[in-house]
Amino acid sequence: MPDDFPLQSQTPDALMLFGFWYRALPSKQLGPGEFTKTMLLEQPLVIGRGRDRQGKAFALRDACPHRGMPLSCGQFDGEQIECSYHGWRFDAHSGQCRVIPSLVSDQNLKIDRIYAGSYPCEERDDFIWVFIPDPGPAGAGFSKPASAPTPAPEIPKFSEHYKLAYLTADLPCSVDHGIIGLMDPAHGPFVHQAWWWRTQKSIHEKHKNFEPIPYGFRMSAHTPSSNSAPYKLLRLYADADSITTTIDFVLPNLRSEIIRAGKYWFSSLTTVTPITRNQCRIDVVAAWNLFRWIPFGPELLKFVFxxxxxxxxxxxxxxxxxxxxxxxxxxxxDADRPAKWYFGLKNAMLEVKKNGGEFRHPMTGPVTLRWRS
Ligand code: FES
Ligand SMILES: [Fe+2]
Structure with missing residues (x-):
């Protein structure tokens, strides 16, 4: 019997996982002193970069705590952002209010207790990441920035010198469909047909071992059977037996793939980020130390991806x-079992957030899955 596709309730915090880091936008989209508006998990954000030498990125809620004007309609001097409605000024990094122009000298409102909502913000591997906390208690306008419990995720790298590239695409579907589409092994021969890749005629039975890891699962290290893009390129460098690949999925949305062949390695971290409940974005960021002597290598890889x-x-x-x-x-x-684990992991996380208690991992031990693709 097939399982029903899990039903989801309609509140944002039951549809999307709050309390995690999410990729917001590529670093190079923001020069010093620039800002832009964006959205993550239905939260409107203004993301910018200071004008000073460090050029640190910041993320504020795109709504003035006074009367809700989007701060992205205002002015940014590289340090403070000024609301376009009544000119309140906020420190861009902490969100703390600095100036309320309407106050006369004996009106001693404690303006430093007022905050525009701000989010932890870090840059990793050419992307700006924003930590979206669990929805807090009401009282917005007076809350200092939350701090993130962990640093933003980073691509594992295995040598000092490497190249980095990314690809990004908007997907008109919920984050769940985006993620299970990413881990779905059965669509390859139908969606990714190409003479240089594979065709429906090349469908054959496969079996892969999976094991639970904290908040996720791993397709155990194996010799790849041509199911990942860089594999055929790697064959140019190393013989097939020495190539191993490991693919991990970890909540909320992280798929990492590591391929190693002797001293050569390729490592990618793909994320599917919820923008709204019906819209998400996929970002593939890859690092590698291959192709250092082949001029077209990175372009070829980018083309394939x-x-x-x-x-x-x-x-x-x-x-x-x-x-x-x-x-x-x-x-x-078995083809949709990884999707079932994803929903199991997500529901376990939502359960912990709602009722506390221990995280109940949907897998009890290693499993071998079999499918044709
Ligand atoms: S709404 Fe922003 S200053 Fe009044
Ligand atoms: Fe695909």
């Missing part, structure tokens, strides 16, 4: 047409 991501994006765009009418959906074994 761009093709894959575009095929997935196009598929999800078509799928979203079908999903509009809320059809009944199902998940089958």
């Amino acid at each position: 761009a093709k894959f991501v575009e095929q997935d994006r196009h598929t999800m765009e078509l799928q979203s047409e079908g999903l509009k009418h809320n059809p009944h959906l199902m998940l089958i074994d």
